[in-house]
Amino acid sequence: MMKNLGYTLMFSATLAFSCGGSSEQTVETIEIESEENEWVDLFDGQSFDGWKKYGGGDVGKAWKIQDETIFLDAANKENWEAGDAGDIVTVEEFENFHFQLEWKIAENGNSGIIFLVHESEEYSYPWMTGLEMQILDNDGHPDAKIVTHRAGDLYDLIESSEETVKPLGEWNLAEIIVNQGELELHLNGVMVVSTSLWTAEWEEMVAGSKFKDMPGFSKYKKGKIALQDHGDEVWFRNIRIKQL
Template identity: 85%
Template sequence: MKNLGSLLMIGAALTFACGGPSEQTAESTEIEVEESEWRNLFDGNTFEGWKKYGGGEVGNAWKIENGNLYLDAANKDNWEPGDAGDIVTVDEFENFHFQLEWKIAKDGNSGIIFLVHESEEYSYPWMTGLEMQILDNDGHPDAKIVSHRAGDLYDLIESSEETVKPIGEWNLAEIIVNNGELELHLNGVMVVSTSLWTPEWEEMVASSKFKDMPGFAKYRKGKIALQDHGDEVWFRNIRVKEL
């Protein structure tokens, strides 16, 4: 009995030290709950939940292959009118955490535009929405301009450090908007942090290329757009969590 008691005590100590069943279950439940808060915006097979900016179905220049959504710009000489153009989510988001993975072709340019207000008044998403830049920093001429490089808040704030991967490799981009606070993350690093709609923000916009666009960054709820800049770009694992 003495030996059995000792074994039981050792077993209990090991269970406690290793995080017993109740602790492991609680941790697993927490992970499951966190994952359940995410909503996939791309099912890997269809354009459900997406549309062409300005109206209509996603154009034929956008394609889906192997679970990736991509702009088939390599064949743009064969595009028909209406095939291309920026695409946007059907739904709008206000406070959210958005994620996707992207990769860009050599010398390529694209972007993720958010808080987009879609109306006949604005011809393009960038006339209202803010953009997280997607770029081949080593090949595209825009990379010579401060705040036009991959991960930057386009034409407003340059990244605190450069974390972009070489062309052809996947990058994890994250955009967090919560009660006027904005963060941009690229490959696990927060590269931009700022407060929206403050006097300092308005002053910064007034010094940018958006200064003559009355609708730019005025909408606190909007759609998310993937930009057609005429270059090949790929996206996958697109999801959002509303905050």
């Protein structure tokens, strides 16, 4: 569960002044408000506590924990059995939040972070409801030839304002901020996407995308966060969230 540590500290400062045998005291009350919310880890580095397979069940065996990272072992996909892989999602849903993780992708790899996901039997995949921050090897994957399909993009909707992805094999810091209908995507400390959700302009943009025939896409203002199995090796670490 998210923790709310909002509280106010109050203290008084008493200053004494002396003049001609008399004294005067001035008392000042100062209020200090703490940060209302704190960062909460969504991955403890040791277990899949708080995570599940999208659609039900435990995280599949293709997902592994390695050196305190979540790792999709796609190099051994020929040994996968039914149910071993698939997208994974948080057990908890989130509404207004600041989410962070670090990712790196294998050569020619493709994956994504999908958020505001509504898990239901009605929807077979997280991307049928949730929005995606793209993860990609821009230099090797053919999807990189498509504007809005490159690393850091709001997938198939908005391209990054600039390319800040690091060279293949290096860790990238991704941040997703959703707050009262405003969305920001940050990659490696740079805000690369900023937009307003659920406006007439937003609906028009969705209608011009590959999601136009998905009635549940981007309709939910609260949802889960998914890590995508796109069949390629990908690593995630330092996964945390703060409610806003």
